Amino acid sequence: MASASERSMSESEKPLLQVEKLVKRFPVRGGVLGRARAFVHAVDGVSFTLRAGETLGIVGESGCGKSTLARMIVGLIQPDTGMIRLRDRRVSGLSPRQMRPFRREIQFVFQDPYASLNPRLRAGTIVGEALENFAGLSGRELTDRVATLFARVGLHPAQMDKYPHEFSGGQRQRLGIARGLAVGPSLIVADEPVSALDVSVQAQVINLMMDLQQEFGLAYLFIAHDLAVVQHISHRVAVMYLGRIVELASQRSLFSAPLHPYTEALLNSVPLPDPATRSGTQVLAGEVPSPIRPPPGCHFHTRCPLAEARCRTEIPPMTETRPGHFVSCHVRAAANTSP
Amino acid sequence: MADTVAASGQGTRRSRRRGLLWHARRNPSMTLGLAILALVILGTVFASRLTHYDPILIDPLARLKPPSAAHALGTDVVGRDLWSRTIYGGRISLLIGITVALLTTSIGLLIGLVSGYNRTADAILMRIMDGLMSIPAILLAIAFMAFMPASIITVVAAISIVEIPRVVRLVRGVVLSIREQAYIEAAVISGSRVGRILIRHILPNTLAPLSVQATYVCAAAILFESLLSFLGAGTPPEIPSWGNIMAEGRTYFVLAPWIILAPGFMLSLTVLAINLLGDSLRDLLDPRFARRL
Numbered sequence: 001m002a003s004a005s006e007r008s009m010s011e012s013e014k015p016l017l018q019v020e021k022l023v024k025r026f027p028v029r030g031g032v033l034g035r036a037r038a039f040v041h042a043v044d045g046v047s048f049t050l051r052a053g054e055t056l057g058i059v060g061e062s063g064c065g066k067s068t069l070a071r072m073i074v075g076l077i078q079p080d081t082g083m084i085r086l087r088d089r090r091v092s093g094l095s096p097r098q099m100r101p102f103r104r105e106i107q108f109v110f111q112d113p114y115a116s117l118n119p120r121l122r123a124g125t126i127v128g129e130a131l132e133n134f135a136g137l138s139g140r141e142l143t144d145r146v147a148t149l150f151a152r153v154g155l156h157p158a159q160m161d162k163y164p165h166e167f168s169g170g171q172r173q174r175l176g177i178a179r180g181l182a183v184g185p186s187l188i189v190a191d192e193p194v195s196a197l198d199v200s201v202q203a204q205v206i207n208l209m210m211d212l213q214q215e216f217g218l219a220y221l222f223i224a225h226d227l228a229v230v231q232h233i234s235h236r237v238a239v240m241y242l243g244r245i246v247e248l249a250s251q252r253s254l255f256s257a258p259l260h261p262y263t264e265a266l267l268n269s270v271p272l273p274d275p276a277t278r279s280g281t282q283v284l285a286g287e288v289p290s291p292i293r294p295p296p297g298c299h300f301h302t303r304c305p306l307a308e309a310r311c312r313t314e315i316p317p318m319t320e321t322r323p324g325h326f327v328s329c330h331v332r333a334a335a336n337t338s339p
Numbered sequence: 340m341a342d343t344v345a346a347s348g349q350g351t352r353r354s355r356r357r358g359l360l361w362h363a364r365r366n367p368s369m370t371l372g373l374a375i376l377a378l379v380i381l382g383t384v385f386a387s388r389l390t391h392y393d394p395i396l397i398d399p400l401a402r403l404k405p406p407s408a409a410h411a412l413g414t415d416v417v418g419r420d421l422w423s424r425t426i427y428g429g430r431i432s433l434l435i436g437i438t439v440a441l442l443t444t445s446i447g448l449l450i451g452l453v454s455g456y457n458r459t460a461d462a463i464l465m466r467i468m469d470g471l472m473s474i475p476a477i478l479l480a481i482a483f484m485a486f487m488p489a490s491i492i493t494v495v496a497a498i499s500i501v502e503i504p505r506v507v508r509l510v511r512g513v514v515l516s517i518r519e520q521a522y523i524e525a526a527v528i529s530g531s532r533v534g535r536i537l538i539r540h541i542l543p544n545t546l547a548p549l550s551v552q553a554t555y556v557c558a559a560a561i562l563f564e565s566l567l568s569f570l571g572a573g574t575p576p577e578i579p580s581w582g583n584i585m586a587e588g589r590t591y592f593v594l595a596p597w598i599i600l601a602p603g604f605m606l607s608l609t610v611l612a613i614n615l616l617g618d619s620l621r622d623l624l625d626p627r628f629a630r631r632l
Contacts, residue, residue, distance in 0.1 A: 076524055096527075103530045115521040120543045126525075133530035179529065 014087075015049035016219050017073070017187055022046045022082035022092075024068050028292060040291045042068040043079070044243035044299075047318075052186060055213065055220040057234030057251070059227060059266065061288060065243040066223045067111075070191040073221060074108040075099045086187070104134050107180035109190040113172035113197075117164040123175055124150075124160030130182045146182075153178040153208060170201035174208065181212065189221045194229060206233055227270050231255050236324075239263045242291055242299040248318070249325035259327040259336060262300050298330070306331045366623070372615030379609050383429035392420035394427040394579050403595045413597040415587060424579045425601045431491065431580035432561050432606070436613075438495050439560035440553045443502045448549060450503070451510025452537050456518060461511070468504040476501040480563065481572045489575045494567060498560045509552055513545045547624035554617030558610045565606055581606045 024043040027036030043065040050056050060066050071077045073084055075091065084092035091102045107130075110116035117126055128146040131137045137145055147157035153174040164172060173193060180188050190209070194202040210233060212218060224230045230237055231251060238248040239262065247260040258264050265284045286303045289295050295302050301311040311330055318326045319333035327333055364370070382389060392410075398418030406413045412421040454464040471479065480497040487493040517523065518541065526536050561581075567573030568582025569589070576583055581602035588598030 074528055076527065100530055103528055108525070108528045110521055110525060112521055116525045118520075118522040118526075118540055121539070126522075129526060129531060130529035133532075133535070176525075179525065183530075 014051075016052040016054075016087060017050040017221070018083075018085040018088075019049070019069075019073065020047050020083045020085075022069065022072060022079045022084065024065075024072060024077065024079050038292050041243050041294050042291065043072065044294070045082070046240075046243070046245055047082075048238055048245065048248060050187070050219050050221060052219050053213065053217045054236065055222055055234045057230035057237040058221065058223045058240060059225060059230050059237060060240035061225065063288065063291065064240045065291075066225075066240055067191050069240075070108070070189045070221065070223050074106050074189050075102070076108075104130075104183045105185055106187045106189065107183070107185040109173075109176050109180050109188060109193045111192040111196060113169055113176055114164075116176060117172060119164055121163075122160065123155075123162050123164060123167065126164070127160075127175060127178045127182060130179065134183045146178075149178040149182055152212075153181070154204075168201075169197050170205060173197060173201075173205050177205070177208065177212070181216070184216070185218070187219045187221065189223075191223045192225065193222075195224065195226065202229065209233065227266060239266065242288065242294050244299060244328065245318070246300065246329070247325075247327045249322075249327075253322060253325045259321060259325065259332045260300075260329050261304050261306050261332070298328070300329075366619050368615045369619030369623070372612045372619065375608060375612035376616060379429060379605070379612065380433060382426050383433055386423075386426040386430060389426055390420065390423040392423040394419060394423040395577065396420075403591060403598075405595070406597055412601045413595065415584070415595070415598050416591055421584070421598060421601050424584050425581070425605055428579040428581045428584055428602055429605060429609070431574055431578060432564060432582075432609070435491065435495055435498070435564045435574075435580075436557040436561040436609075439498045439502060440557035442495065442499050443506050443556050443560075444549055444553045446499070447503050447506025448510050448542075448545060451507045451545070452514055452541065454507060455511040455514025456533065456537060456541070464507070465511070468507050471500065472504045476563070477566065477570075480567060481570070484567065484572045491574060491578065494564055494573050497567070498563045501563070502556050502559065506549070506552055506556065509548055510545050513548060514541055517541050517544050551617055551621040551624060554613050554620060558613040558617070561606065561610055561613075565602075 022043055023045055025039035025041055028038040028040060029035065030037045046065075046069055048056065058066050058069065068077070072079045072092070075094065079092050082092070083090060086102060086105055089102075091099065091106070094102075117123075124143065124146045127149055128137070128142050131142055131145055135145075143160070146160060150157045150160060155171060155174055155178070159167070159171075164175070167175065173196075176193070177188075193209070194205050197205060206229060209220065209222075213220060220233070222230065222233055234251045236248065236250050237254045238245045239254070239260065240246070241262050247254065247258065247263045249259075254263065255267065258267055262284075269284075284303050289299070289302055295312075297313045298304070298307075298311045298316050301307040304311065306329075308331060314330065316328045316330045316333065318328050320326050321333060321336040327336075396419060398414070401410065401414045401418040403416055404410055404414040404418075410420050410422065412425065414420055415424070450464055450468075454461040474482075480501055483497040483500060484493060487496070523536060523540055526540050531539070564573055564580060565582030565585065568580050569586045571586060573582055574580040576587075584602040585599050585606075588595065588602075592599055
């Protein structure tokens with residue numbers, strides 16, 4: 001099982017996707033007039049880039065803003081501030097009409113393979129919908145193209161006439177992938193695509209996604225809370241905590257030498273089959289603070305074993321401690337930056 | 340490969356057809372409702388074969404005759420045959436019921452879809468619907484009748500105006516719940532425009548509750564037409580309808596109770612049949628009952 005990071009990847013390419021200082025707040029309404037009393041800071045200044053053909057894994061606990069980030073990138077919701085660019089063209093803050101041409105480029109694979117397939121439509125219609133819309137295909141042509149897609153994701157073309165409830169969870173997610181693949185996107189945003197599946201099926205779907213990446217040169221923004229899955233599929237990994245990216249590095253660098261104390265805690269929380277290696281494990285104390293009133297300074301300082309005075313007031317900048325390894329931590333950045 | 344596709348598609352269709360028949364047999368109230376309704380419809384459609392009396396022909400010599408061999412259900416105050424009037428009157432009642440049901444569901448569906456999907460349109464349309472619903476139905480219909488020339492079309496329009504807001508609310512509720520589904524977002528990402536999303540993804544979900552609602556609207560419209568006609572604000576008096584016949588018979592109720600009884604019985608029977616049909620249709624289409632069926 002060759003790890004994703006070992007695959008070839010050209011470093012000099014221009015980024016496919018640029019995300020700059022993305023912010024999204026959701027109002028918490030209350031009272032008689034339904035005025036916004038507070039805001040949930042779902043995504044709080046997230047920046048990263050993604051090259052063509054690359055997989056960026058995004059990990060974090062539930063509620064850290066992963067899904068909100070994904071939904072902003074595919075244009076299902078609009079960011080409050082910040083910018084999303086696809087090949088240097090702005091794709092955020094567009095009207096549905098302006099966004100439409102970019103939908104061919106950015107596709108989405110949903111977390112829930114049950115709710116994301118219309119139960120009243122045949123599988124072939126669901127997969128072919130984008131082809132009808134963008135390629136203007138119909139009749140024989142459409143059927144043939146959909147049959148090819150079915151075969152490519154490991155489904156039998158005869159299953160085109162079946163309804164979603166006649167498929168298993170893994171097959172449904174294959175349908176979701178075929179739908180995303182239909183119009184030949186350059187980026188697929190996958191929001192926890194395997195977390196609803198059985199472990200054995202997860203591996204099949206992950207391997208399918210990796211094969212498709214090789215074949216079509218797809219870039220993935222792969223969101224997950226399962227570290228093993230992210231480690232397997234990603235070239236680079238971003239760790240999110242309470243709406244911010246706290247560490248962003250190549251898969252190998254992040255998993256072998258994590259810098260941020262939160263990343264360390266996450267990696268330590270993965271159960272290992274060997275009891276001998278569990279020595280020195282630190283488990284995080286406390287709960288994730290409310291995103292309605294996130295702590296000032298570094299969001300992680302309330303649970304951080306290394307927290308200093310300035311962590312409570314100053315937001316740590318993203319610092320490149322090793323080439324390509326960014327961390328947002330006052331303590332670790334100071335200790336690891338070579339002058 | 341194409342053969343396999345065709346074969347599996349046919350299999351699905353065949354099993355569904357068998358399912359429907361199977362349901363009908365297992366559902367006596369639906370069968371009863373359908374049977375009564377079929378009889379009433381056949382009776383009114385072939386009215387001319389079931390009587391040799393003209394329903395509006397006056398026969399002063401045979402006024403207020405009780406049921407007899409010559410007049411199976413008796414005659415009214417000007418000697419018109421009541422059996423004849425009842426079956427011909429059923430034409431008008433059923434025509435109005437079915438027309439109102441079709442008109443109301445199609446207009447209500449259109450308004451409901453737009454209202455459920457577009458917040459701006461919703462704010463305006465729902466205030467109009469609230470306004471219509473806040474006026475008592477009978478007053479609204481009578482007011483409408485007062486401004487329009489008396490005709491069957493006016494009656495249909497008056498009843499439809501009363502019924503449309505109920506259909507709109509139903510459709511809007513379905514649209515509001517469906518539009519939050521992940522598969523609607525998936526359709527947006529697949530590049531589907533509003534029209535396709537409404538027609539392909541949302542509309543099919545409204546059809547089941549809408550068809551049930553259509554039967555209730557049909558029954559309500561038949562009753563409402565009778566009520567309006569009974570009050571003298573409905574179908575013009577020269578056209579026999581169940582409401583008209585009862586309105587004319589009201590004054591002579593003590594002398595000739597049969598005038599009011601025949602159309603009254605038919606009205607009750609028809610409305611009962613439609614409601615039986617609607618109830619069993621609702622049970623059939625409601626997923627919560629699916630396991631029992």
